[in-house]
Amino acid sequence: MTNIYAKFKAIALRDVPYTWTAAILQILFSGTICYGLIFPPLPPSVGMAILAVGAIIMAVRPEHFTKIERIGWVVIACGLFFVEIRSINNERDQHDKEQSAVRKEEELAFKSIADGITTSIEKNQQAFDATMRRMQGLTKLSKESIDQVTGGRSYPIAVATTNPNDGLAGFPVTIFNSGPYTLYGLSASIQEVRGVFDMSIPQHNFGDLRPYDLVDFPNFRVQLPESDKKDREYALVFRARNGGWNEYLHIRRNGTSIRNAEELYSLQFPGKPGKLIAKTTF
Secondary structure: OHHHHHHHHHHHOOOOOOOHHHHHHHHHHHHHHHHHHHOOOOOHHHHHHHHHHHHHHHHHOHHHOOHHHHHHHHHHHHHHHHHHHHHHHHHHHHHHHHHHHHHHHHHHHHHHHHHHHHHHHHHHHHHHHHHHHHHHHHHHHHHHHHHHHHOOOOOEEEEEOOOOOOOOOOEEEEEEEOOOOOEEEEEEEEEEOOOOOOOOOOOEEEEEEOOOOEEEEEEEEEOOOOOOOOOEEEEEEEEEOOEEEEEEEEEEEEOOEEEEEEEEEEOOOOOOOOOEEEEOOO
16 A cells, blocks of 8 residues: 555656746646636637637747656647637527528518508408498498489380270270389370371370379270180380380280280381280280
Protein backbone atom coordinates (compact mmCIF):
# COMPACT_ATOMS: atom_id res chain seq x y z
CA MET A 1 0.00 0.00 0.00
CA THR A 2 2.87 2.33 0.82
CA ASN A 3 4.49 1.65 -2.56
CA ILE A 4 1.31 2.53 -4.45
CA TYR A 5 0.97 5.81 -2.57
CA ALA A 6 4.59 6.61 -3.27
CA LYS A 7 4.10 6.02 -7.00
CA PHE A 8 1.04 8.32 -7.17
CA LYS A 9 2.88 11.00 -5.23
CA ALA A 10 5.84 10.76 -7.59
CA ILE A 11 3.52 11.16 -10.61
CA ALA A 12 1.73 14.11 -9.05
CA LEU A 13 4.97 15.90 -8.19
CA ARG A 14 6.55 15.27 -11.57
CA ASP A 15 7.47 18.41 -13.49
CA VAL A 16 5.10 19.16 -16.42
CA PRO A 17 6.59 21.16 -19.32
CA TYR A 18 3.89 23.87 -19.47
CA THR A 19 4.31 27.66 -19.88
CA TRP A 20 2.25 30.25 -18.03
CA THR A 21 1.28 31.96 -21.28
CA ALA A 22 -0.17 28.78 -22.73
CA ALA A 23 -1.89 27.96 -19.46
CA ILE A 24 -3.57 31.37 -19.19
CA LEU A 25 -4.74 31.31 -22.84
CA GLN A 26 -6.01 27.76 -22.63
CA ILE A 27 -7.86 28.54 -19.37
CA LEU A 28 -9.57 31.50 -21.07
CA PHE A 29 -10.55 29.41 -24.11
CA SER A 30 -11.71 26.56 -21.85
CA GLY A 31 -13.94 28.96 -19.90
CA THR A 32 -15.37 30.24 -23.20
CA ILE A 33 -16.10 26.65 -24.30
CA CYS A 34 -17.85 25.85 -21.02
CA TYR A 35 -19.98 29.00 -21.29
CA GLY A 36 -20.88 28.23 -24.91
CA LEU A 37 -21.89 24.64 -24.12
CA ILE A 38 -23.78 25.25 -20.84
CA PHE A 39 -25.38 28.68 -21.12
CA PRO A 40 -27.42 30.09 -24.03
CA PRO A 41 -25.52 29.65 -27.28
CA LEU A 42 -23.23 32.44 -28.45
CA PRO A 43 -24.04 34.21 -31.70
CA PRO A 44 -22.36 32.39 -34.62
CA SER A 45 -20.25 35.46 -35.41
CA VAL A 46 -18.84 35.57 -31.85
CA GLY A 47 -18.08 31.85 -31.87
CA MET A 48 -16.41 32.18 -35.28
CA ALA A 49 -14.28 35.08 -34.01
CA ILE A 50 -13.13 33.12 -30.93
CA LEU A 51 -12.33 30.10 -33.14
CA ALA A 52 -10.37 32.37 -35.50
CA VAL A 53 -8.33 33.82 -32.58
CA GLY A 54 -7.49 30.33 -31.36
CA ALA A 55 -6.49 29.27 -34.89
CA ILE A 56 -4.21 32.32 -35.21
CA ILE A 57 -2.47 31.53 -31.88
CA MET A 58 -1.98 27.90 -32.91
CA ALA A 59 -0.63 28.98 -36.29
CA VAL A 60 1.78 31.66 -35.00
CA ARG A 61 3.34 29.87 -31.98
CA PRO A 62 3.53 26.15 -32.89
CA GLU A 63 7.28 25.94 -32.26
CA HIS A 64 6.88 27.27 -28.70
CA PHE A 65 4.29 24.64 -27.68
CA THR A 66 5.27 21.60 -25.72
CA LYS A 67 3.71 18.26 -26.50
CA ILE A 68 1.16 18.58 -23.72
CA GLU A 69 0.30 22.14 -24.82
CA ARG A 70 -0.30 20.91 -28.36
CA ILE A 71 -2.69 18.26 -27.04
CA GLY A 72 -4.49 20.99 -25.04
CA TRP A 73 -4.81 23.23 -28.11
CA VAL A 74 -6.27 20.33 -30.14
CA VAL A 75 -8.84 19.71 -27.41
CA ILE A 76 -9.66 23.45 -27.27
CA ALA A 77 -10.06 23.57 -31.07
CA CYS A 78 -12.51 20.67 -30.96
CA GLY A 79 -14.43 22.36 -28.14
CA LEU A 80 -14.65 25.62 -30.11
CA PHE A 81 -15.97 23.66 -33.10
CA PHE A 82 -18.75 22.21 -30.92
CA VAL A 83 -19.57 25.70 -29.61
CA GLU A 84 -19.78 27.05 -33.17
CA ILE A 85 -21.97 24.15 -34.34
CA ARG A 86 -24.32 24.73 -31.37
CA SER A 87 -24.48 28.44 -32.20
CA ILE A 88 -25.26 27.76 -35.88
CA ASN A 89 -27.96 25.20 -35.04
CA ASN A 90 -29.52 27.56 -32.51
CA GLU A 91 -29.57 30.42 -35.00
CA ARG A 92 -31.16 28.16 -37.63
CA ASP A 93 -33.86 27.03 -35.16
CA GLN A 94 -34.61 30.63 -34.23
CA HIS A 95 -34.80 31.56 -37.92
CA ASP A 96 -37.22 28.68 -38.58
CA LYS A 97 -39.40 29.73 -35.63
CA GLU A 98 -39.45 33.33 -36.82
CA GLN A 99 -40.36 32.26 -40.36
CA SER A 100 -43.11 30.01 -39.01
CA ALA A 101 -44.48 32.90 -36.96
CA VAL A 102 -44.32 35.19 -40.00
CA ARG A 103 -46.15 32.60 -42.12
CA LYS A 104 -48.84 32.22 -39.48
CA GLU A 105 -49.29 36.00 -39.32
CA GLU A 106 -49.50 36.17 -43.12
CA GLU A 107 -52.01 33.32 -43.20
CA LEU A 108 -54.12 35.05 -40.56
CA ALA A 109 -53.91 38.31 -42.50
CA PHE A 110 -54.88 36.61 -45.77
CA LYS A 111 -57.69 34.73 -44.01
CA SER A 112 -58.96 37.99 -42.55
CA ILE A 113 -58.88 39.61 -46.00
CA ALA A 114 -60.59 36.59 -47.59
CA ASP A 115 -63.27 36.55 -44.87
CA GLY A 116 -63.81 40.27 -45.41
CA ILE A 117 -64.17 39.77 -49.16
CA THR A 118 -66.55 36.83 -48.61
CA THR A 119 -68.64 38.86 -46.16
CA SER A 120 -68.72 41.77 -48.59
CA ILE A 121 -69.79 39.49 -51.45
CA GLU A 122 -72.51 37.92 -49.30
CA LYS A 123 -73.82 41.35 -48.26
CA ASN A 124 -73.77 42.54 -51.87
CA GLN A 125 -75.60 39.36 -52.96
CA GLN A 126 -78.18 39.84 -50.22
CA ALA A 127 -78.67 43.47 -51.25
CA PHE A 128 -78.94 42.39 -54.91
CA ASP A 129 -81.48 39.67 -54.03
CA ALA A 130 -83.51 42.16 -51.99
CA THR A 131 -83.43 44.63 -54.88
CA MET A 132 -84.49 41.93 -57.34
CA ARG A 133 -87.36 40.90 -55.04
CA ARG A 134 -88.49 44.51 -54.85
CA MET A 135 -88.19 44.84 -58.62
CA GLN A 136 -90.18 41.64 -59.11
CA GLY A 137 -92.80 42.94 -56.70
CA LEU A 138 -92.93 46.24 -58.58
CA THR A 139 -93.12 44.40 -61.90
CA LYS A 140 -95.94 42.20 -60.63
CA LEU A 141 -97.71 45.23 -59.18
CA SER A 142 -97.18 47.16 -62.43
CA LYS A 143 -98.53 44.23 -64.50
CA GLU A 144 -101.49 43.91 -62.16
CA SER A 145 -102.18 47.63 -62.55
CA ILE A 146 -101.94 47.38 -66.34
CA ASP A 147 -104.24 44.36 -66.35
CA GLN A 148 -106.75 46.25 -64.22
CA VAL A 149 -106.75 49.10 -66.75
CA THR A 150 -106.68 47.07 -70.00
CA GLY A 151 -108.60 43.92 -69.06
CA GLY A 152 -105.55 41.67 -68.90
CA ARG A 153 -106.16 38.06 -69.86
CA SER A 154 -109.96 38.22 -69.58
CA TYR A 155 -111.89 37.22 -72.69
CA PRO A 156 -115.60 36.91 -73.63
CA ILE A 157 -117.33 33.76 -74.70
CA ALA A 158 -120.91 33.31 -75.94
CA VAL A 159 -123.31 30.41 -75.34
CA ALA A 160 -126.95 29.82 -76.21
CA THR A 161 -129.14 29.41 -73.13
CA THR A 162 -132.61 28.05 -72.49
CA ASN A 163 -135.65 30.19 -73.13
CA PRO A 164 -136.00 32.73 -70.28
CA ASN A 165 -139.77 32.99 -70.92
CA ASP A 166 -139.54 36.64 -71.79
CA GLY A 167 -142.14 36.37 -74.46
CA LEU A 168 -139.65 36.01 -77.33
CA ALA A 169 -139.35 32.82 -79.32
CA GLY A 170 -136.03 31.01 -79.56
CA PHE A 171 -132.95 30.74 -77.38
CA PRO A 172 -130.98 33.82 -76.29
CA VAL A 173 -127.20 34.06 -76.75
CA THR A 174 -125.42 35.12 -73.55
CA ILE A 175 -121.92 36.66 -73.43
CA PHE A 176 -119.85 35.73 -70.38
CA ASN A 177 -116.70 37.46 -69.07
CA SER A 178 -114.48 34.49 -68.22
CA GLY A 179 -111.61 36.42 -66.58
CA PRO A 180 -110.81 38.28 -63.35
CA TYR A 181 -110.58 41.70 -65.05
CA THR A 182 -113.21 44.00 -66.53
CA LEU A 183 -113.64 43.93 -70.31
CA TYR A 184 -113.67 47.60 -71.25
CA GLY A 185 -115.61 48.82 -74.27
CA LEU A 186 -116.81 45.35 -75.26
CA SER A 187 -118.58 45.13 -78.60
CA ALA A 188 -119.74 42.06 -80.54
CA SER A 189 -121.46 40.96 -83.71
CA ILE A 190 -123.14 37.64 -84.49
CA GLN A 191 -124.22 35.98 -87.72
CA GLU A 192 -125.19 32.53 -88.80
CA VAL A 193 -122.53 30.84 -90.90
CA ARG A 194 -123.88 30.29 -94.39
CA GLY A 195 -120.78 30.21 -96.52
CA VAL A 196 -119.44 33.77 -96.84
CA PHE A 197 -118.39 35.63 -93.67
CA ASP A 198 -120.03 39.05 -93.72
CA MET A 199 -117.77 41.68 -92.11
CA SER A 200 -120.31 44.47 -92.69
CA ILE A 201 -122.57 43.36 -89.85
CA PRO A 202 -122.44 46.12 -87.25
CA GLN A 203 -121.03 45.57 -83.78
CA HIS A 204 -123.26 46.01 -80.77
CA ASN A 205 -121.65 47.96 -77.93
CA PHE A 206 -122.06 46.31 -74.51
CA GLY A 207 -119.93 48.83 -72.61
CA ASP A 208 -117.83 47.49 -69.73
CA LEU A 209 -118.46 43.90 -68.68
CA ARG A 210 -117.29 43.19 -65.13
CA PRO A 211 -115.38 40.03 -64.13
CA TYR A 212 -117.45 36.84 -64.45
CA ASP A 213 -120.53 38.89 -65.36
CA LEU A 214 -122.82 38.06 -68.28
CA VAL A 215 -125.16 39.86 -70.67
CA ASP A 216 -127.62 38.71 -73.37
CA PHE A 217 -127.31 39.65 -77.01
CA PRO A 218 -130.21 42.11 -77.50
CA ASN A 219 -132.97 41.29 -79.94
CA PHE A 220 -131.39 38.04 -81.01
CA ARG A 221 -132.73 34.51 -80.63
CA VAL A 222 -131.60 31.21 -82.06
CA GLN A 223 -134.58 29.74 -83.83
CA LEU A 224 -134.24 25.98 -83.51
CA PRO A 225 -137.54 24.03 -83.58
CA GLU A 226 -137.67 20.83 -81.55
CA SER A 227 -138.16 18.82 -84.73
CA ASP A 228 -135.02 20.34 -86.29
CA LYS A 229 -132.13 17.90 -85.87
CA LYS A 230 -129.60 19.95 -87.77
CA ASP A 231 -126.81 21.83 -85.95
CA ARG A 232 -126.70 25.57 -86.25
CA GLU A 233 -123.33 27.36 -86.48
CA TYR A 234 -122.81 31.03 -85.63
CA ALA A 235 -119.77 33.24 -85.98
CA LEU A 236 -119.11 36.01 -83.46
CA VAL A 237 -116.57 38.80 -83.50
CA PHE A 238 -115.64 40.44 -80.17
CA ARG A 239 -113.59 43.57 -79.58
CA ALA A 240 -112.45 45.14 -76.30
CA ARG A 241 -109.62 47.26 -74.97
CA ASN A 242 -107.37 44.23 -74.42
CA GLY A 243 -107.86 42.59 -77.83
CA GLY A 244 -110.21 40.89 -80.26
CA TRP A 245 -111.60 37.36 -80.65
CA ASN A 246 -113.43 35.14 -83.14
CA GLU A 247 -115.86 32.54 -81.80
CA TYR A 248 -117.54 29.70 -83.66
CA LEU A 249 -120.66 28.65 -81.77
CA HIS A 250 -122.30 25.30 -82.61
CA ILE A 251 -125.82 24.72 -81.28
CA ARG A 252 -127.68 21.39 -81.22
CA ARG A 253 -131.22 20.63 -80.15
CA ASN A 254 -131.53 18.34 -77.10
CA GLY A 255 -135.20 17.76 -76.43
CA THR A 256 -136.63 20.88 -74.85
CA SER A 257 -133.17 22.34 -74.26
CA ILE A 258 -130.06 22.83 -76.36
CA ARG A 259 -126.36 21.96 -76.21
CA ASN A 260 -123.41 24.20 -77.11
CA ALA A 261 -119.94 23.68 -78.50
CA GLU A 262 -117.60 26.65 -78.76
CA GLU A 263 -114.24 27.47 -80.30
CA LEU A 264 -112.69 30.82 -79.36
CA TYR A 265 -109.67 32.20 -81.21
CA SER A 266 -107.69 35.40 -81.06
CA LEU A 267 -108.94 37.80 -83.72
CA GLN A 268 -107.59 37.20 -87.25
CA PHE A 269 -108.87 37.75 -90.77
CA PRO A 270 -112.01 35.77 -91.80
CA GLY A 271 -111.17 32.20 -92.67
CA LYS A 272 -107.83 32.38 -90.84
CA PRO A 273 -108.38 31.60 -87.15
CA GLY A 274 -105.73 32.84 -84.75
CA LYS A 275 -104.51 31.16 -81.57
CA LEU A 276 -107.04 28.81 -79.96
CA ILE A 277 -108.02 30.19 -76.54
CA ALA A 278 -110.94 28.01 -75.42
CA LYS A 279 -112.85 25.03 -76.78
CA THR A 280 -115.76 22.89 -75.63
CA THR A 281 -117.50 20.02 -77.41
CA PHE A 282 -120.96 18.49 -77.34
